[in-house]
Amino acid sequence: MKIKVLLVDDHMLVMSGMRELLEREEDIIVVGMVLKLADLQEAIETFNPHVVVMDIRLKDGNGLHWTKK
Structure with a gap:
């Protein structure tokens, strides 16, 4: 797999x-x-990844903050 x-x-x-x-x-x-955090939730639901590799500083938010959800 x-x-x-x-x-x-x-x-x-x-x-x-x-x-x-x-x-x-x-x-x-x-x-x-994914280019922006606004599209992240939908991408996770669509692709069902095992791992997300995310920048912590994005133009539309903080990647670290989102990971805590």
């Missing part, structure tokens, strides 16, 4: 690089990429 990862960052270049690095591993698949 592959580990499903959801990426959250407000910089597409950063997410694209992370996706490329993560998907070099045979047991990891990036199931989605």
